[in-house]
Amino acid sequence: MIKYNLVCKNCDNAFDSWFASSKEYEKLKKLKHLNCHFCNSVKVEKSLMAPSVVNSQDKKISFSKDKKIYKIKKEIKKYQNFIKKNFNYVGDNFVQEARSLHYNSKNKKKGIYGKASLDEISELKDEGIETDIVPWFRENDN
Numbered sequence: 001m002i003k004y005n006l007v008c009k010n011c012d013n014a015f016d017s018w019f020a021s022s023k024e025y026e027k028l029k030k031l032k033h034l035n036c037h038f039c040n041s042v043k044v045e046k047s048l049m050a051p052s053v054v055n056s057q058d059k060k061i062s063f064s065k066d067k068k069i070y071k072i073k074k075e076i077k078k079y080q081n082f083i084k085k086n087f088n089y090v091g092d093n094f095v096q097e098a099r100s101l102h103y104n105s106k107n108k109k110k111g112i113y114g115k116a117s118l119d120e121i122s123e124l125k126d127e128g129i130e131t132d133i134v135p136w137f138r139e140n141d142n
Contacts, residue, residue, distance in 0.1 A: 006034070010041035011118055039118050076135050083113050083134065090114040095124065102129045 002022060007014045015037055019025040025046070028034050034044045087110060090097040094114030101112065113134075116124070124131050 005047045006044050007047045008036035008039060008041055009043040009045060011036060011039040013038040014047060073137060076137060079134060080136060087111040087113045095120045098124055098129050098131065099127070102127070 001018055001020060002025070003016055003018050004025060005014060006017055013036060017034075019028070025034075029044070032042045035042050036044055090112045091114045094112065094116045097112050097114070098116075116131075121131050121133065
């Protein structure tokens, strides 16, 4: 098994992924089966990696880092619960629904949330439609 640090060339987000071998990575890359977890782009590349060397200091830092990550995820899940209770989920129809709410003054529904690409969000902002991007964890993610 080999772990690579990957970077999305579309949204510049970085993430790690495990592969059976370097050949397996190359095969998946060639078949365009690698995609960004954030924007779903297939423009994913390996980034420079440092070798993993563990000492007692690293364990202390890692534990502290894990606690911070857990705390951040807990806060994000609070936001998610607030959004789920107070907004309507429109799924992949987010862009159409956002335009409908914005341009139809009679349409006074409560806020919406759903899925949109970064390009679609940029287009909405260019039209004067206010949107925000919220990191989202699935229920089964730790």
